Amino acid sequence: xxxxxxxxxxxxxxxxxxxxxxxxxxxxxxxxxxxxxxxxxxxxxxxxxxxxxxxxxxxxxxxxxxxxxxxxxxxxxxxxxxxxxxxxxxxxxxxxxxxxxxxxxxxxxxxxxxxxxxxxxxxxxxxxxxxxxxxxxxxxxxxxxxxxxxxxxxxxxxxxxxxxxxxxxxxxxxxxxxxxxxxxxxxxxxxxxxxxxxxxxxxxxxxxxxxxxxxxxxxxxxxxxxxxxxxxxxxxxxxxxxxxxxxxxxxxx
Numbered sequence: 195x196x197x198x199x200x201x202x203x204x205x206x207x208x209x210x211x212x213x214x215x216x217x218x219x220x221x222x223x224x225x226x227x228x229x230x231x232x233x234x235x236x237x238x239x240x241x242x243x244x245x246x247x248x249x250x251x252x253x254x255x256x257x258x259x260x261x262x263x264x265x266x267x268x269x270x271x272x273x274x275x276x277x278x279x280x281x282x283x284x285x286x287x288x289x290x291x292x293x294x295x296x297x298x299x300x301x302x303x304x305x306x307x308x309x310x311x312x313x314x315x316x317x318x319x320x321x322x323x324x325x326x327x328x329x330x331x332x333x334x335x336x337x338x339x340x341x342x343x344x345x346x347x348x349x350x351x352x353x354x355x356x357x358x359x360x361x362x363x364x365x366x367x368x369x370x371x372x373x374x375x376x377x378x379x380x381x382x383x384x385x386x387x388x389x390x391x392x393x394x395x396x397x398x399x400x401x402x403x404x405x406x407x408x409x410x411x412x413x414x415x416x417x418x419x420x421x422x423x424x425x426x427x428x429x430x431x432x433x434x435x436x437x438x439x440x441x442x443x444x445x446x447x
Contacts, residue, residue: 240308241400245441247282247304254436258429261285261299276315280306285412286429297425299412302433303405310377310392310401316385317353317371317407326355326369332419333383336374336427344435349383350374350426352419368416372426373407376437379445402443406430 252260265283267273284302291298305315318328331353338346355369375382377391378401388403395401408426410417417425 238310238398239400241310241402241443242308243280243306243441244443247280247306247441250282250436250441255286255432257289258286258432259289261287276305278305278307280308288425288428294413294415296413296415296417297410297421300425300429301407301409301412302429303407303409304437305407306402306404308402310403315405317355317373317409321355321369321371325358327358329354329356329368334372334423336372336423336430338427338431338434340431340435342435344431344438346381346434348374348381348430349387351383352422366416369409369411370417370419370422371407371409372422373405375403375405376442377401377403400443404437404442406433 261284265285267276267281267283273279282302282304285299286302287299288295288297322328331351334350334352336348336350338344338348350372351374353371353373355371357367375385375388375391377388378395378398380391382388382391382403392401392403408422408429410422410425
C-alpha cells in the first residue's frame with residue numbers, strides 16, 4: 195500500500211507533470227486577463243428589482259383575489275436553498291370561475307435573482323425532492339394578450355407530478371405545473387434556455403432572471419392540460435404587465 199502511494203507521489207512530483215499544471219494555471223489566468231481586456235464582465239453586479247415583489251398591489255389583480263394567508267418560507271435552510279428572499283408565494287382565486295372548477299384557485303410562485311450566476315430550483319427538482327415523480331411534460335407556448343397594450347408569445351413548460359408510491363388514496367393525485375423564466379429582458383421556457391440567455395450577456399455589468407411558476411393543486415378535481423393552459427394565459431395577462439411595468443428591471447441590451 196505504501197509503495198503504491200509513494201509511486202503516486204513520485205508521478206505528481208515529476209517535472210513533466212508539474213510543468214503541465216503550471217501551463218494550465220497560467221493558461222487559465224491568461225484567458226481571464228484576455229477576456230477582461232475584451233470587455234467581458236466575469237463578475238456581475240447585483241441588479242435589484244425596481245419594486246419589491248411584496249409590494250405588488252392586490253387591487254390591480256382583478257378578477258383575482260389573494261387567498262390569505264400569504265405563504266412565507268419560515269425554514270432558514272429552505273430559504274437558503276431557494277437562493278433568494280425576493281419572492282412571493284400567493285394562492286389566487288379567479289372570481290369568474292364557478293365553485294368547484296379545478297382552475298378556480300392556483301398557487302403563484304415568483305422568485306427573483308439579482309445575482310444571476312446560476313439557475314437553481316426548477317419544479318422538477320423541488321417536487322421530486324419532496325417525494326413526487328415527474329409524469330407527462332411538454333414544452334408549450336403561452337399566448338398572452340391583456341387587450342390593452344401587452345401581447346406576447348411566451349415559451350413555457352407544462353409538467354404534471356404525482357406521488358411515487360401509489361395507493362388507494364393517492365393513485366389519482368396529479369399536480370399540473372406551468373413555469374417559465376424572464377432573463378435579461380427576454381422570456382425563456384426552460385432552465386437550459388435561461389442559461390443560454392445569461393451566457394449571451396458577456397459585456398453587461400449585471401444580469402438577472404426571474405422564475406414564474408403556476409401550480410394547480412388547490413382542487414380535488416385535476417384540470418386537464420388545455421384548461422391549465424387557458425387558466426395560465428388568463429392569469430398571466432393580468433400579472434405580467436404589472437411585473438413588466440413596475441417590478442422587473444428596465445433592461446437595455
